[in-house]
Structure formats: C-alpha cells, structure tokens
Amino acid sequence: MATLGALKKHKVTIVGSGNWGTTMSKLVAENTKANPTLFEEVVQMWVYEEEITIPKESRHYDAGSELANKPQKLSQLVNSLHENVKYLPNITLPPNVIANPDIVDACKNSTILIFVLPHQFIARVCDNLKGNIVPYARAISCTKGVDVSEKGIRLLSESIGVRLSIYCGALSGANIASEIAQEKYSETTVAYDPPPLDSRNPTPKGSPTSSQVDLIAPSKAIPSSRSARLQPLPSEYPPLSHENVRRLFHRPYFHVRMVSDVAGVSLSGALKNIVALAAGFVDGLGWGDNAKAAVMRVGILEMVAFGKSFFADSVHTSTFTEESCGVADVITSCMGGRNFRCAKMAVQRGISIDEVERTELNGQKLQGTSTAYEVNSFLRSMGKEEEFPLFTAVFNILEGKAKPEQIPDLIEPKD
Ligand SMILES: NC(=O)c1ccc[n+]([C@@H]2O[C@H](COP(=O)([O-])OP(=O)(O)OC[C@H]3O[C@@H](n4cnc5c(N)ncnc54)[C@H](O)[C@@H]3O)[C@@H](O)[C@H]2O)c1
Ligand SMILES: O=P(O)(O)OC[C@H](O)CO
Secondary structure (H helix, E strand, O other), X not given: OOOOOOOOOEEEEEEOOOHHHHHHHHHHHHHHHHOOOOEEEEEEEEOOOOEEOOOOOOOOOOOOOOOOOOOEEHHHHHHHHOOEOOOEOOOOOOOOEEEEOOHHHHHOOOOEEEEOOOHHHHHHHHHHHOOOOOOOXXXXXXXXXXXXXXXXXXXXXXXXXXXXXXXXXEEEOOOOHHHHHOOOOEEEEEEOOOOHHHHOOOOOOXXXXXXXXXXXXXHHOOOOHHHOOOOOOOOOOOOOOHHHHHHHHOEOOEEEEEEOOHHHHHHHHHHHXXXXXXHHHHHHOOOOHHHHHHHHHHHHHHHHHHHHHHOOXXXXXXXXXXXXXXXXXXXXXXHHOHHHHHHHHHHHHOOOHHHHHHHHOOOXXXXXXXXXXXXXXXXXXXXXXXXXXXXXHHHHHHOOOOOHXXXXXXXXXXX
16 A cells, blocks of 8 residues: 555656566556556566567467568557567556656666566666666566676675665565466565665665665675665655565465565575586487486585575574475476476587577577676685585586586595
8 A cells, every 4th residue: 555645656667678578567567557556557667679570470470461471670560569579478468568768767866676688788788777777766677697896796686786775675486477467376475675774664764674785695795785875765655565565466366475584585596507508418318307306406506505604694584484485496497398308409409508598599689698607707706616516417517528428426425
C-alpha cells in the first residue's frame, strides 16, 4: 500500500531486452498495471538497438509484405508487434511495455532500474547512465556473474551500486526465461536490503547498517556501495519496503520470496553457471543422470564454501540450500539452461563452447564461461584453486588443459 501522503509513483525501467530482459519487462508491466498507486503503468525497456529481419518462422512474417525481408530496427518492431521476435519469439508483451533504444531517455526520472543485461555490458551501460539518473534511484540486478579485478572480487549488484552511487539489490532463481514468459509456475528470490531511510526510518545519511558492509571478499576489500553516501528516497514516493518490491515482481505464475542476503543471491546466480557447464560436459559424454547429480552435489558444496570463505560476514548458507536462487537454480540450470546445453553440444560435436554460443544462440549470451574465468582468476590470486576442484576443472576444460573425462578424478577429494 502507498504511504499516506505519497503523491508520486515509481517509474520503472528494465535495462536490457534479451530473453530474460524481455520476460522481465512482461511480468513487471503486468504488475505496474495491477498496482497503480505504487507504480507508473508504462514500463520502459531499454533495447540495445540492432537491425533485424523478421524470421520466416515468426507468426509476424508476411511473405507478401514489402518489409518481409528488409532489416528493421528491433525497438520499432517491439513497439509495433508487441513482441521481441529475436530474443523472445511468440510471446505477446503487454502494451505498456515501451521499447526505447536511448538508455538515458529510458532511465530518465526512473526511481527503479532493473538491470537484466549480460554481464559483459554492465560497465559500459553504467558509464552511460552515470549522472543521468535521479540520485535516489534504486536498482535490482538480475544479471548472473561476478566482477574480478586486481583489487578482488565484487558482486554485480555491488558493481552497479558503486558505478551509479545508488543502492542495488538482486533477483535470482530457478528461472529459465522461456518458461516464465509462457506463465508456467516458478519461484524466485529477491534480495533487497534497503537503506533504512527508504522505510522512513531516520538513520543518518550514509550510515551503513550492519548488513550494509563487507559485501566484498574481506581479504581483497573493494570499497562497497553500501557504505557510499546513498540519497534517501523522497517521502513523496511510496516506500520501497519488501512488500512493495515484492509487488513489482510477484505474479500468480512467478512466486517471489524476499530476503536480505544480497551476497548469497548474487553469488548463487553466478556460481551455478559454472556447475551447469560441468553438468553439460558429463552429459555430453553420454554419462547419464548419476554423473550429472554427482557434479551438482560437488558444485553446491563449492558454492557454499565460496560464500563462507570469501563473503563470510554477509552470506547466509541457507540462501544456497533453501532458496530458489540456490539448489533449485542449480537443478534447473543443469537440466535445461543454455550453459548446460551449449557445454553438452560442445562435447558432442568436439568444438569449443564459444563456437556453439556463436552459432546456436542467435545473439543470446552465455555467462558461465566468463564466470568460470573470473572465479578462477580470483581463486588463483588467493591460492585457493585446489579447494574448489570442480570450479577449477571447468576452467581447465575451457582452457583445453583438461578433458571432461577427467572430471571424476579431478573432483575426487584428496587425502
Ligand atoms: N535467459 C534466461 O533464462 C535467464 C534467466 C535468469 C537470468 N538470466 C541472466 O540475465 C542476464 C541477461 O540475459 P538475457 O537472457 O536477458 O540476455 P540474452 O542472452 O538473451 O541476450 C543478449 C542481450 O545482449 C544484448 N546486447 C548485445 N550486444 C550488446 C552490447 N554491446 N551492449 C548491450 N547489450 C548488448 C542483446 O541486445 C540482447 O538483449 C544474464 O546475466 C543471464 O545470465 C537469464
Ligand atoms: O540459460 P542459462 O544457462 O543462462 O540459465 C538461465 C537461468 O539462469 C536459469 O535460472
């Protein structure tokens, strides 16, 4: 419910328009329409502009039309067809989703920014947004990955928060986008640990709460956005309480659990993609479900150990084991995710996973390969590769230094 006296509504922008970005726009737009006291009905969806021709198999392809084989701007196609024919074909978007190729215009005056971009594009997009958003905006990262530099490891929610000087939470779960777009039931986990000022609790500006610190590996500390001087949300806006954030995402087919463990949710989403690659490798060998279950078991243990080793002050182990973003996401990703499917195809065809990504995904991006490299570079810098044998095996397979057939030996505990 809006607070008494709140006059303004939150403007929401989805930053990204791929398979998950477009699905997110659909479900969020359904919710902004259903909650008119909290949110402006129109949802802007930033589209990385490209020219595409409508695929022949599309329900919108009209062989007799003069536009049939002519390249057209993706943003214009989304707005005229109410469908993203390239990244989410055959799903009708609500008319209140407006595709906008201008990132600054799409985010202008938005109080809620939902980042659903492949990891590799986050930095550039944030650079373009810096100084062009309202300073009290809040963000949610739906991107799966981590940032590693010579300074250490950082969650993507942190990267976005630091780059834009705003607070950023995280959404992650067992969420294969195409199923959610078809309104098949799934769960998700939203971690939002808002600054107390957003709940009308007058904590002094810039004071981190106990849960607002140490979201980076302490041994390689990078300054956290959570101790940055965050601007309070003006009182004319409905507070961004857990209840109101939940209303933005929860649908009858998309069940949201709100938590405060931003680090656990962000890390789960990133690390499970390495496990999914391992599952794809063993499945590609034709080894069956028992082999997949074995790498999933070891992978979940390594995810938990990674959180405990490097984010001990912020991560809750239960996030990995009890929430959709943990074990459940490992399971779904190892059954039908893109990382799993591409790793499997790479082994079956004897080609690199990058080649499979280029030839089979029609512009969609894998996040598991870059995460495996980033995590390995961090583990190596910490002298901890041996403590994470599955993550290390996946990296070595991608590098051509090990073979998928060696996975059982590589993950066997050493006495
Ligand atoms: N697809 C899913 O099922 C799913 C589910 C949960 C989370 N995620 C995560 O969401 C994030 C986004 O994935 P997605 O599935 O929406 O995207 P996608 O892989 O389907 O599509 C790639 C996107 O990148 C954009 N792009 C290409 N070049 C670009 C550039 N230079 N700058 C900016 N954008 C560019 C494309 O326009 C497209 O929107 C990823 O981190 C992914 O792991 C995906
Ligand atoms: O298709 P993937 O491998 O990018 O995984 C998609 C989602 O992360 C599953 O939750």
